[in-house]
Amino acid sequence: MPDIRIYPTAALAARAIAGQIVDLCDDAINARGRFTLALSGGSTPEQLYRLLATDEFASRIDWENVHLFWGDERCVPPSHADSNYHTARMALIDHVPVTLSHVHRIHGELPPELAAVQYEQDLRAFFGRREGASGARFDLVLLGMGDDGHTASLFPGGEELAITNRWVVASHPTSVQHARVTLTPTALNEAQRAFFFVSGESKAPALARAVVPPASEDDMLPVHYIQPVSGAARWYIDAAAARVYTAEQVAKAES
Numbered sequence: 001m002p003d004i005r006i007y008p009t010a011a012l013a014a015r016a017i018a019g020q021i022v023d024l025c026d027d028a029i030n031a032r033g034r035f036t037l038a039l040s041g042g043s044t045p046e047q048l049y050r051l052l053a054t055d056e057f058a059s060r061i062d063w064e065n066v067h068l069f070w071g072d073e074r075c076v077p078p079s080h081a082d083s084n085y086h087t088a089r090m091a092l093i094d095h096v097p098v099t100l101s102h103v104h105r106i107h108g109e110l111p112p113e114l115a116a117v118q119y120e121q122d123l124r125a126f127f128g129r130r131e132g133a134s135g136a137r138f139d140l141v142l143l144g145m146g147d148d149g150h151t152a153s154l155f156p157g158g159e160e161l162a163i164t165n166r167w168v169v170a171s172h173p174t175s176v177q178h179a180r181v182t183l184t185p186t187a188l189n190e191a192q193r194a195f196f197f198v199s200g201e202s203k204a205p206a207l208a209r210a211v212v213p214p215a216s217e218d219d220m221l222p223v224h225y226i227q228p229v230s231g232a233a234r235w236y237i238d239a240a241a242a243r244v245y246t247a248e249q250v251a252k253a254e255s
């Protein structure tokens with residue numbers, strides 16, 4: 001069963017995630033000398049990145065041993081307002097002493113397929129080609145969810161969902177403005193931990209489906225493909241996004 005944490009507001013959910021990142025970072029650096037964190041894109045995590053940049057949290061993170069990655073990127077230049085790298089740079093990277101060579105961005109300015117091949121090469125070089133390694137063993141992957149249940153840049157009906165022999169692919173969803181580069185479920189599911197951060201009323205219908213097992217393969221949302229081999233993903237959601245889910249759970253409990 002998924003691990004679901006509901007908070008009154010997105011700000012409180014962000015604080016809970018930030019506290020977890022401090023702890024996971026400490027554990028990873030103590031155990032392996034580094035913390036590998038894959039950031040999510042979109043607007044929801046921006047408040048989390050800003051919080052991590054505050055002295056309250058930044059002072060508790062050993063930034064010299066943190067490596068930042070992305071779960072996906074829009075195929076735009078790194079200075080473009082729609083770039084997930086740009087969002088994280090403005091909210092976090094420019095405000096903390098992370099080593100710039102430890103910031104492993106997806107080169108969205110390249111043709112999508114080339115950017116995907118290059119990022120996969122970067123990941124395989126960084127994580128090594130361990131025998132049988134099916135994905136990148138990030139210590140933590142942060143993920144969001146769209147109103148349609150997409151995550152990273154894995155969209156409903158996308159062929160990317162079924163690709164198992166690649167860690168990174170280009171995707172060309174018709175529902176969004178830009179072509180994308182995304183980690184595949186195979187790569188994402190190798191992560192030690194995966195946290196979803198979902199907020200807002202518009203996510204409530206998809207969330208109510210996302211947090212229960214799909215009734216059939218046709219009922220699967222992209223988020224259902226995120227099944228980390230190391231254990232269930234954890235969902236940090238605000239009350240607005242949980243509206244439908246909690247109502248259904250309350251009704252079921254009362255029936």
Ligand code: 6PG
Pocket residue numbers: 040041042043044045072073074084143144145146150151152153
């Ligand atoms: C992206 C993200 C994407 C995002 C969802 C939610 O590049 O857009 O990786 O998966 O997490 O679309 O986006 P919001 O947080 O903006 O609602």
